[in-house]
Amino acid sequence: MSVDADLRAHVGRNIGLLSLTQAIVGSNQAIIMAVGALTAATLAPDKSMATLPTTFMIVGLALMAAPATKTIYALGRRKGFMLGASIGILAGLVAALAVYLSSFWLFAIALSIVGASAAFGQQIRFAIADSVPEEMQAKAISLVLLGGVAAGFLGPRLSYITKDWIGGVEFTGSFLIIAVLSAIGVLILSQTKLAPVRQKQEGDAAGRTTGQLIRVPEIFIPLATGMASYALMTFVMVAAPLAMVHVCGHSPEAATTTIQWHIIAMFLPSLVTGHIISRLGTHAVVGIGMLLILGSALINLNGTSTLHFDLALIFLGVGWNFGFIGSTTMMAKAYRPEEASTAQALNEPMVFGTMAVASISSGYLLDNLGWEAINVMVLPIATAALALLAWGDYRARQARRA
Template sequence: MMTEPEFDKANNAGRNIGLLAITQATGGSSQAIIMAVGALTAANLAPDKSMATIPTTAMIIGLALMAGPATKIIYALGRKNGFLIGATLGVVAGICAATAVAFSSFVLFALALSIVGMGGAFTQQYRFAIADSVPDDMKARAISLVLLGGVAAGFLGPRLSYLAKDWLGGVEFAGSFLVISILSVVAIVMLSQTRLAPIVKPKEGDAKGRSAMELIKLPEINIPIITGIVSYALMTFVMVAAPLAMVHVCGHTAEQATTTIQWHIIAMFAPSLVTGNIINKIGAHATVAIGLILILGTALINLNGVSVLHFDIALILLGVGWNFGFIGSTTLLSKAYRPEEASTAQGLNEPLVFGSMAVASISSGVLLNTLGWQSINVLVLPIVTATLALLAWGDYRQRQLRANS
């Protein structure tokens, strides 16, 4: 029977949580910069304003395409080495993006943002790395604390994008993307100091674990994957369109849109202070349900007004809803597979979750320009309702299994 290599999870937990939280802040800030000014920058570079969300979508596509390979690289080279590769991609991407803006190249800008997404695919694995590097009773709390680094990203990303926008010879927003390279260098320094649990690799004669096809058929695997998909896809669906809707549809200023996204990103990660405790008290199923209900509330608020206050409140609810939905889903999934199945389960989850993000981002831009801001929010309602019903069935099924065991 395969066992994990000798590793003192308890003594290394604090160090790893702290370092990964800082690195989460740097990686999150890079993506926050793009969410805050990516579409606004692209609108100035694109041949048509309807193409403004394409570079941001390229980032998400890059993340989706690299999600599976990133998992394989991490499990082949080790967690630290894999994460260092991801941070290095961020250094390259920031320089390319700044160059693209300086030379008004829409194509290069989209390509650079896709590389940011590729680096982000490694960042997304921090949550699994910390879950596998702490004792079982610390998993939910550790995942939450690492994602808490996103609070700093919420403050740093949008604000740095605004402060650095004229760094490079007055070319608006070019300096904003150079910040991504600087943040990635900081990430490299932090990651080099981590002491993460070694990868569990099967030896000859050891159990291989269930295949991806076997795992995806299990409700305890497919339900958290689906709730993770819905939480992330709907958050992306609304968030990507929001700055464009504020500036180009509702007439608000770019600074107001940037501030709204800043509060949204803070709301995505600030609840991590308590999300782990909430999961331990009421369970992951209930926590995910609360998150989905908050996302539902986002759509209802957006359907009732387009003032800056409406956008602010709705995007804050959207951030908190994502936090509860995503951390709860990750916790459910991390407890559903065996150690030898980690690579298979994570390799299955990541492309599906982040592939759905890419679809949501593309759909968001198209719908905003064809059917309008209201249509985006109307579509949220049936998707959340159906997912809540599936989640309730999954919770009922697990309770029945426990009662009969």
Template sequence: MTTEAAQSHSTRNIALLSIAQAIGGSNQAIVMSIAALTAAAMSPDQGLATLPVTMMIIGLALGTGPAAFLIHRLGRKNGFMLAGAVAIPAGILASVAVIISSFILFCGALFIAGGAAAFFQQVRFAAADSVEPALKGRAVSWVMFGGVAAGFFGPQLSNLSRDWIPGAPFAAGYLVIAALAALSILVFSQTRLAPTHKPLAGAPSGRKAKQLLRAPEVFVPMVVAAITYSLMTLVMVAAPLAMVYVCGHPASAASGAIQWHIIAMFAPSFVTGMIINRIGAELTAAIGLTLIIGCALAALHGITIDHFNLALVLLGVGWNFGFIGATTLLTASYRPEEAARVQGMNEQLVFGSMAVASIGSGVLLRTIGWESINALAIPFASIGIALLGWLHIRRLHGAEMRSEERG
């Protein structure tokens, strides 16, 4: 394949994966916009309003290992199409649960949806593994840029479909999730992704899990990604409930704040890859964690709608820089034969911590309040910044040592 043909092939795949990311992101945006509000009307206790979202995240966390295994066993395209096939009945079940007001069934449906979402989280790795090393950061950021459409369409679709089924507010939104999942199958069917690595018998299988976790270039990006995602989840899940039930703002304002948050999560992806190429993934991720600290400070400053909007926009941009920076660092830390192992461990850590944050979000909002939740974000983000600084210094020291040895 010529260089020009290879570039055209890569561009086509990245474009399709960006569309797929928009579809998957729209589904998650719908859930994040309305699931807690939907559950509040069904749950036996207000403190359990975030439980369905938590069940989705638990499903995502538990599904990451099997998702990585199936994608590498079945091939990327087939694995992603399987995810769409699983998400369709999950959306339908969630809608039925709302109609019959079954809180338990609703939690179960979102758990299944989370399992399907675990596959979609691998889209960024599919993009990174399909391009030259120098283009990994840009490929990841362009695919993540598909989430901008999710920021627009997800909350809008949830608002638009709110009253489509009389007597069951928000029920139709979950049918929209099923329809989008069907559309994702069509999109993935048109991709021609790089084949997954299938080692031959007797071929090196790479480092074992314990060896990988002891390598700073592996575990630091994993920890930073986990901190970034869990802090984003902690604040984002609590925000709609805090706006509506604590601060008395209308539900439309909460949906609007989440919409701007999701747009802020993905819109910077247009330039994140270029920023990483210019200043490095470590500094980019550190800037992201600094912006999350800025989110906490904005939330601590006031509880007006503008304060919520500003905090959630800073949170979104911070997540983008932190997560894409950490992902880019991670994709450069392993060999091809280690890809499935590293990616599976990373997803389990990231989304396991995300599940803990989601579980704690509703409980902490009820027990210690919105301001205290944001105050908790500051020390954790600072730990992530310190780890990135340590990794950077370690890399510089290693480069100096190699230079001296060559001299």
């Protein structure tokens, strides 16, 4: 993929600004992962519904994934991302009001709006991948996602520091801060100069359809591993704070700290993930990610101390990083330029739809089957993803020999 001289001059600046955006706006999701379920547990008519608002966020993200892609392609990347961050301002205000009024269902609706806002932000990784030469894609994606390290520190800490600031109602301030962070995100995004989206021109090749793309192994495999990475991470992460506080008797502060380390582990490896992919290849890196997710489940099955939770969630975060960045890089290399919008509109709803199912089932299964069952269920899915990767790697090796 070639880029003009003007675009090259802005690549480093855009990576920095988009990484900063990930740090600021990404803190919104970190806040919800840290205190969303704990807040909902104080509002819900039944404890088994405590993860439902977080699930609403993920469902909002999944439902908005395809429309967000189309909106970005219609408005252009900068305006599209700014619109997404602006939606986050509304979401934070509604969420804070819901907590202040003790309205469980309004809180769930507010988090679905947070998810809709996040659907735009998820496209940032494709925006930077499409803005650099192919050999730079893995490193560029990694550097942008590195902003999540700051989100891992900032989000959970802000949620805990501000939880009693508004009207004496616990956690109201934690969600009001989402509106503040989103407004800052709009200002940062206004300074970006991203590569324009590619609009189809008369005479362009039609490209493959969605149905044709999903049958191509080079598309299907990263789609499946991306789904597995995000779904398994969500499945365990959403249940973990509830398991720590309501099952194992640990403090909310301990749960917040565990999620903080988990989010840092999700993004800190981005410093080196691109380099590792360049050395080992995407299949190997995604495979390592799946092995780390398996290791996380095994740690959880061997104890329930805060140390067990901390180590398991760190393994889970690093596993997600390798699995998700590797899958994204694999996907970005598999479609042709004229197929970008079709491939991305296929990938996003599938990945985040699976993530929504994982979140929905997580709270229910924790309440009815227990923490151990949550982790046992991780094992066959991660193993199946490893088998699929091995098959894909075998096909790639055979193709190179041919």
